[in-house]
Every structure is written in C-alpha cells, then in structure tokens.
Amino acid sequence: MWNPRRFKHCPSCGAPVEYLVPADDNRERATCTVCASIHYENPINVVGTLPVYGEQVLLCRRAIEPRHGFWTLPAGFLELGETAAEGALRETDEEAGAQIELQPLYCLMNVVKVGQIHLYYRARLLSDQFNPGPETLEARLFSEHEIPWDELAFRTVRETLKHFFEDRRLGRPFELHCGDLS
Amino acid sequence: MWNPRRFKHCPSCGAPVEYLVPADDNRERATCTVCASIHYENPINVVGTLPVYGEQVLLCRRAIEPRHGFWTLPAGFLELGETAAEGALRETDEEAGAQIELQPLYCLMNVVKVGQIHLYYRARLLSDQFNPGPETLEARLFSEHEIPWDELAFRTVRETLKHFFEDRRLGRPFELHCGDLS
Ligand SMILES: [Zn+2]
Numbered sequence: 139m140w141n142p143r144r145f146k147h148c149p150s151c152g153a154p155v156e157y158l159v160p161a162d163d164n165r166e167r168a169t170c171t172v173c174a175s176i177h178y179e180n181p182i183n184v185v186g187t188l189p190v191y192g193e194q195v196l197l198c199r200r201a202i203e204p205r206h207g208f209w210t211l212p213a214g215f216l217e218l219g220e221t222a223a224e225g226a227l228r229e230t231d232e233e234a235g236a237q238i239e240l241q242p243l244y245c246l247m248n249v250v251k252v253g254q255i256h257l258y259y260r261a262r263l264l265s266d267q268f269n270p271g272p273e274t275l276e277a278r279l280f281s282e283h284e285i286p287w288d289e290l291a292f293r294t295v296r297e298t299l300k301h302f303f304e305d306r307r308l309g310r311p312f313e314l315h316c317g318d319l320s
Numbered sequence: 321m322w323n324p325r326r327f328k329h330c331p332s333c334g335a336p337v338e339y340l341v342p343a344d345d346n347r348e349r350a351t352c353t354v355c356a357s358i359h360y361e362n363p364i365n366v367v368g369t370l371p372v373y374g375e376q377v378l379l380c381r382r383a384i385e386p387r388h389g390f391w392t393l394p395a396g397f398l399e400l401g402e403t404a405a406e407g408a409l410r411e412t413d414e415e416a417g418a419q420i421e422l423q424p425l426y427c428l429m430n431v432v433k434v435g436q437i438h439l440y441y442r443a444r445l446l447s448d449q450f451n452p453g454p455e456t457l458e459a460r461l462f463s464e465h466e467i468p469w470d471e472l473a474f475r476t477v478r479e480t481l482k483h484f485f486e487d488r489r490l491g492r493p494f495e496l497h498c499g500d501l502s
Pocket residue numbers: 148149150151152153170171172173174175
C-alpha cells in the first residue's frame with residue numbers, strides 16, 4: 139500500500155513539512171514550513187516483459203521480498219533516463235539474463251492501491267538459455283498447463299498470462315489490454 | 321529537464337542525504353546519512369485526452385507556465401488514488417470543463433529527458449460547450465486546417481494530433497501509437 143504522506147521533512151532543506159492544499163491546487167501536498175517548496179507524490183511505473191519461446195513462456199522465481207519464492211514475469215521499476223521499453227529490456231536482462239527481441243506493449247494495468255502502473259511488453263526469446271541475476275532463484279520455461287497459478291507473485295502477472303493464453307487459444311491478434319486492479 | 325538529484329535532505333528524518341549505490345543495486349540513490357533510508361526517484365506520468373467533436377478537436381490555451389498562452393490538449397500529472405483513465409477524465413474536466421466519453425488509449429510517449437511518460441486517450445465530446453478552469457485561458461474546437469501548429473505547448477500534443485489526423489485521413493483504425501521523444 140502506498141503511503142500518500144511519506145514526506146515528513148523537506149527534501150530540499152530538511153525542515154518539517156505540512157500537508158496543505160496550495161492556493162492553485164485542490165489536493166494536500168507536502169509543503170515545507172521553512173522554504174515553502176512543494177513536493178509532489180505520484181504513481182510510478184513497473185515495466186516488464188512476457189518472454190515467449192515456442193509454446194512456452196519464461197517465469198522467474200523471486201529471490202527477494204516481497205513474494206520471495208513466488209514466480210513472476212521479469213519486471214521492475216522504470217528508472218529515470220530510460221524509456222518504458224528500455225526498462226522492460228533491462229529488467230529482463232537483470233532478472234533472467236534472457237536474450238529477447240522486444241515486441242509491442244501488451245498489457246497496461248493500473249494498480250491504484252499501491253500507486254503503480256504496470257506495463258508488460260510481449261517479447262520473443264532468442265534462446266532458451268538463461269542467466270538469472272541475484273534477484274532470481276531460478277528462471278525457466280513453462281507450457282500453459284505447467285503454469286504455477288497459485289504461486290504467482292503478483293496479480294498483474296496472472297492477468298498478463300491469462301490474456302496471453304486466451305488470445306493465443308482464440309487465435310486473436312495480441313492487441314493491448316488495459317485494465318485496473320483494485 | 322528532470323533533476324536526477326533533487327533530494328538534498330532525507331524526507332523521513334531531515335538529515336542530509338548522499339548519493340550512493342546500495343549494496344544490492346547498480347544506481348546511485350539518495351541515501352540518508354543518519355537513518356540510512358533510501359529514496360528513489362522515478363519517471364512520472366502525464367495523462368490527457370484528445371477530445372473529438374465531429375470533424376473538430378478540442379484544444380486549451382494555457383493560462384499557466386510553462387508555455388503560457390500556447391495551445392495544448394487537456395492533460396496533467398497522474399495523481400495517487402486514480403487510474404490513468406480517471407486522471408485523463410479529471411484533467412479534461414478541470415482544464416476544459418468538457419463533457420466527454422472516454423475512448424481507448426491512443427498514444428504512449430516516453431519523454432526521457434524530463435522523466436515523463438505521456439498517455440493520451442481518445443475521447444468523444446458530448447457537447448461543444450466548455451467551461452475552462454483557472455489553468456486555461458480559452459477552450460475551443462479546431463478543424464485540422466485551423467490547428468495552430470506553431471503555437472502548440474508540447475511536442476507530445478503535436479505528435480498526438482499528427483497521428484490522429486493521419487489515421488483519420490487514411491481511414492485507419494485508431495490503434496495505440498507508442499513513441500519516444502528525445
Ligand atoms: Zn524546505
């Protein structure tokens with residue numbers, strides 16, 4: 139759960155902040171009691187991929203909290219200085235050491251309760267050899283019937299996989315799915 | 321231009337921060353010299369709409385900086401507690417006082433230099449009566465040949481309008497356009 143009031147002190151000068159509605163605004167913002175600067179808090183982006191190799195998809199078993207030991211698609215926080223696609227590629231390299239060709243954006247999901255937007259790109263795996271990084275216990279390919287549905291780390295991973303297998307089963311083009319998780 | 325080092329003090333305790341690479345990380349992060357908490361900085365989302373009324377589109381002339389007096393699509397920063405679509409609706413109401421029916425996501429553009437992702441939804445205007453808020457000098461409808469191309473506020477507005485008129489001219493479905501602005 140995001141903390142909508144995570145600022146206690148001003149990141150510019152260190153003085154205490156108060157949550158006040160600025161004159162030209164309609165929401166409470168962290169406002170410095172000394173230098174008067176205003177500090178905004180906004181949703182952040184998680185970017186990742188759905189890497190596909192033939193009939194199989196790649197999942198990574200998490201070596202870190204939250205959800206240690208659970209399976210996820212390679213994904214992580216978008217960083218300053220990169221595009222969403224670059225971030226998705228980087229996370230796939232860092233978490234799985236997988237060689238991919240990135241394909242179009244496939245799922246965009248708002249996870250309002252945690253202040254996040256999750257963006258997953260489809261990807262074509264160029265090899266079935268992986269080299270997982272320190273955040274991953276294991277990276278391996280799964281056929282649809284092998285997916286550990288009860289051991290998936292995040293609901294957006296489940297949604298993305300469900301959309302993919304459904305689109306594939308119905309022979310539909312892999313168009314963008316937008317959705318909200320409450 | 322985003323400032324990748326905007327934290328000088330710790331928002332938790334107010335002590336000075338240093339930019340250090342945490343042990344399990346590969347990027348410098350604002351790290352508190354006293355409480356050791358780490359404060360991340362990430363790209364943020366701008367959400368807006370492309371409101372269409374018959375052959376015309378709605379633009380708003382900005383009453384605020386940056387780009388005071390220039391024309392924009394209704395858009396603004398996504399807030400905690402709302403989905404991207406809800407934010408786009410809210411901004412359209414706040415800036416233009418326009419009644420719309422939201423349609424699918426149309427453009428997703430990375431603006432890496434300023435640490436932003438811009439998301440525009442198409443929208444169908446339900447009325448040609450507007451009630452612009454304090455951030456807007458004027459809200460009005462434009463036919464394609466009237467668009468003030470040299471007085472548009474932001475490059476993502478220009479890109480979104482160009483995609484729309486091109487898709488319409490070619491009779492193409494209005495599918496998602498993804499792009500990067502350097
Ligand atoms: Zn201050």
